[in-house]
Amino acid sequence: MADAETATATAAPPTTETKPPAAEPKRWGDIEDDAPEEPTRVSGSTSEVSLDGLKIDESKKINKFLDEPEDSNIKAVTSGDTPYTSASTFEDLNLSPELLKGLYVEMKFQKPSKIQAISLPMILTPPYKDLIAQAHNGSGKTTCFVLGMLSRVDPKLTAPQALCICPTRELAIQNMEVLRKMGKYTGITSECAVPMDSRDYMPISKRAPISAQIVIGTPGTIKKWMSAKKLGTSYLKILVFDEADHMLAEDGFKDDSLRIKKDIERSSSHCQVLLFSATFNETVKNFVSKIVKSYNQLFVKKEELSLEAVKQYKVYCHDELAKIQIIKERIFDLGENLGQRIIFVRTRNSASMLHKQLTEDGYTVSSIQGAITPEDRDKLINEFRSGLSQVLISTDLLARGFDQQQINLVINYDLPIKYETHEPDYEVYLHRIGRAGRFGRKGAVFNLICGDRDAETIRKIELYFQTEAIEVKNNDEEFENALRQAGLL
DNA sequence: TGTTTAC
Numbered sequence: 001m002a003d004a005e006t007a008t009a010t011a012a013p014p015t016t017e018t019k020p021p022a023a024e025p026k027r028w029g030d031i032e033d034d035a036p037e038e039p040t041r042v043s044g045s046t047s048e049v050s051l052d053g054l055k056i057d058e059s060k061k062i063n064k065f066l067d068e069p070e071d072s073n074i075k076a077v078t079s080g081d082t083p084y085t086s087a088s089t090f091e092d093l094n095l096s097p098e099l100l101k102g103l104y105v106e107m108k109f110q111k112p113s114k115i116q117a118i119s120l121p122m123i124l125t126p127p128y129k130d131l132i133a134q135a136h137n138g139s140g141k142t143t144c145f146v147l148g149m150l151s152r153v154d155p156k157l158t159a160p161q162a163l164c165i166c167p168t169r170e171l172a173i174q175n176m177e178v179l180r181k182m183g184k185y186t187g188i189t190s191e192c193a194v195p196m197d198s199r200d201y202m203p204i205s206k207r208a209p210i211s212a213q214i215v216i217g218t219p220g221t222i223k224k225w226m227s228a229k230k231l232g233t234s235y236l237k238i239l240v241f242d243e244a245d246h247m248l249a250e251d252g253f254k255d256d257s258l259r260i261k262k263d264i265e266r267s268s269s270h271c272q273v274l275l276f277s278a279t280f281n282e283t284v285k286n287f288v289s290k291i292v293k294s295y296n297q298l299f300v301k302k303e304e305l306s307l308e309a310v311k312q313y314k315v316y317c318h319d320e321l322a323k324i325q326i327i328k329e330r331i332f333d334l335g336e337n338l339g340q341r342i343i344f345v346r347t348r349n350s351a352s353m354l355h356k357q358l359t360e361d362g363y364t365v366s367s368i369q370g371a372i373t374p375e376d377r378d379k380l381i382n383e384f385r386s387g388l389s390q391v392l393i394s395t396d397l398l399a400r401g402f403d404q405q406q407i408n409l410v411i412n413y414d415l416p417i418k419y420e421t422h423e424p425d426y427e428v429y430l431h432r433i434g435r436a437g438r439f440g441r442k443g444a445v446f447n448l449i450c451g452d453r454d455a456e457t458i459r460k461i462e463l464y465f466q467t468e469a470i471e472v473k474n475n476d477e478e479f480e481n482a483l484r485q486a487g488l489l
Numbered sequence: 490t491g492t493t494t495a496c
Contacts, residue, residue, distance in 0.1 A: 168492060196495090203495085204496095205496090218492090219493055253492075256493070346490070369491085396490090418490095
């Protein structure tokens with residue numbers, strides 16, 4: 001299985017500034033690095049932490065901290081006076097020999113990536129404080145919480161002890177695959193709580209209670225299992241929200257997530273909560289900091305890594321027909337040998353329409369969206385993972401977390417916008433383009449711009465991230481140039 | 490609208 005998210009542990013991404021930042025650029029979604037505010041906390045003391053061995057710097061030299069080019073990519077804020085030492089090796093973490101074997105033999109890791117080096121001691125050191133961690137796409141955050149869960153589980157206790165909640169079925173399955181690989185020698189049991197393939201469907205009421213030690217799943221199924229009293233939570237000691245900003249967003253899974261969390265709190269005396277995502281906008285960040293107790297924070301800046309690894313382009317199109325024509329002539333014909341491509345659309349309907357259009361004209365393409373049955377979704381994902389299919393149309397189902405290293409090209413057939421306000425969805429934009437150029441590989445995104453509103457949307461996105469999407473005219477020559485510049489030709 | 494949901 002290819003997973004850059006975790007494979008990154010072998011080779012930490014580059015951490016040095018390659019160019020001086022533009023004037024007051026927005027970084028990392030909504031992280032304000034120009035005006036570091038005191039974290040809002042109820043108890044404990046605040047310490048800025050420098051990354052060289054994670055020495056606690058009580059003097060809070062925030063400016064110095066932010067200006068250090070080597071270490072400016074991660075900002076750590078610890079709560080209370082628990083000292084943490086950065087882990088330069090996995091041995092530093094007191095992991096079981098079985099888990100170490102999984103890391104070295106199965107995952108082929110050598111040493112922790114930067115985010116892992118800092119977050120893992122925070123996750124694994126008593127009193128097991130909660131953690132809000134922002135980590136770049138492909139920086140190895142999956143490893144952080146998967147290793148955290150595997151390490152904190154008592155192998156002798158046959159009961160659910162760790163629970164991970166993900167926004168999509170595909171992400172839950174992907175995370176489970178990482179967990180099983182990494183935990184191969186531990187004997188720790190696990191179960192995926194996602195909608196089942198209808199072929200082996202069995203109502204939860206007829207099933208035995210879950211005895212697996214680690215459960216990874218989606219909100220609906222987890223809720224169902226819990227209310228049916230099949231998923232006991234009294235032994236839970238660690239609760240993970242993957243893509244936490246979306247899991248706790250008003251227009252995301254906030255209600256489900258809070259409900260699950262409250263149910264757990266009722267039966268489990270102390271359950272550590274880990275929140276991981278590549279993006280946290282201010283609204284979500286403020287809310288999220290209220291639902292955890294005494295917590296540590298980790299913020300990774302330099303989303304430039306993501307935005308710079310992937311070349312951004314825009315193509316102005318007269319109408320929808322022109323968009324389809326570009327997909328055919330440029331993305332299929334010209335891009336034939338460019339590796340895998342993913343086309344993001346806004347609605348399920350446009351996914352189907354585009355799929356139909358292209359298929360009728362003889363192009364081979366698959367499309368995935370939430371209305372497709374679980375078994376078909378599995379089939380589509382497996383075909384794409386194996387390289388059997390090269391171009392995949394998707395709704396934002398695959399915008400987050402989907403880890404497929406062969407994706408070189410992302411096409412925004414529709415730009416990501418927020419439903420109510422029609423404002424650009426900056427977080428989704430970042431997540432979408434993060435599907436290309438995984439693990440520091442080359443990648444490009446083509447934004448198809450149709451009409452004034454699209455033009456305004458892309459303008460705002462450029463402004464927000466302080467990066468320009470270079471205009472590409474609709475001809476072979478300009479596209480070839482663009483692809484060459486992106487390092488794909 | 491998209492992600493989730495099969496009693």
